[in-house]
Amino acid sequence: HDYTVLLDHTAGLREKEILVCQGFRAQIIDGLILSPIRMATEDLLGRTDTSPLVLLGEREYDAPFDHIAIDNVAAARAAVQHLLDTGRRRVAFLGARHESAREPAHLRLRGWREAHTAAGLRPPEPLVMATDGYDRQDGAVAMAALLDRGERPDAVFAFNDLVALGAMRVLASRGLRVPQDIAVAGFDDIEEARYAAVALTTIAPDKRAIAQIAVDCVVERIAARTAPVPRRILPGFELVVRESTVERRG
Structure with a gap:
């Protein structure tokens, strides 16, 4: 132009x-x-x-x-539906925020809930974890806190790929295998997701x-x-x- x-x-x-x-x-x-x-x-x-x-x-x-x-809601719903289709039934959400309902975190959480409802399941609200930010450390802290309180999921849907990668590091340190023990999906399709030791399933805009x-x-x-x-x-x-x-x- x-x-x-x-x-x-x-x-x-x-x-x-x-x-x-x-x-x-x-x-x-x-x-x-x-x-x-x-x-x-x-x-x-x-x-x-x-x-x-x-x-x-x-x-x-x-x-x-x-x-x-x-469409954050539709994209999150697709990711969680995939996890449910693989047989998982305790899908955690990492990256909730206590802000406006117009925030992407709320929209993606809504998609997480809608996927469970569409599958005839009650959304497992105890598996929703808030984070202070959206970086690797935030995902690691949230994943560790979830495991420490005895709420072990069989899958994780993270707000973004960085949160997912932080969560995967904690799972490895706890002796949990991805995806055999806990499956993980992210959002954004950053380059690091493709080249992680366990390549990350994600939403690619x-x-x-x-x-x-x-x-x-x-x-x-x-x-x-x-x-x-x-x-x-x-x-x-x-x-x-x-x-x-x-x-x-x-």
Whole structure:
């Protein structure tokens, strides 16, 4: 499209996200694709810059801007359904948060619950573990706490791949085999998931489609220069089954 692209890293800080959103470079940009982590709907509604804005990311916003994000509920449901289809019946969820129901963690937990209900099972709520963050250490701490209190699952669905990898490290240290004793599935399909000692089953968002749709949307808005009718666009995802849920044969 012959545009020059400027990248700003906001480090997940609300004040930096607001600064970008409010158009601190309004004099030199035609449009903005923003992936906020900490901003609230109120911050977006208070935006005074009139340049076109397209949102990325898994948080939900009730704001008049195009938003491209995968369907967290459906993706989580697919991952948990896979675990249930392998015969597991005590599927833990690692990565719950005590925040807004629009947060990705709540949406993925909802998918976890829906998969159990669809299978005719009561969701095992004692196996839901909150985490302070979403890194390897957070997964390790949550997995250890779950095992220490005697709530041993036969499968784990983690908020993301990093949490899953932390959990798998703890399982190995406790002498539990993946997937023979406890199956593990993650979310995001990061490179490390493919090359772990036990390759991780995960949800792979269609990142190429997300990028293409985001650029198409912002270019369309720049050309139209009209008040947007907000669209929520859900690119696809794929359940990538690997060794962490299906035992390798031969």
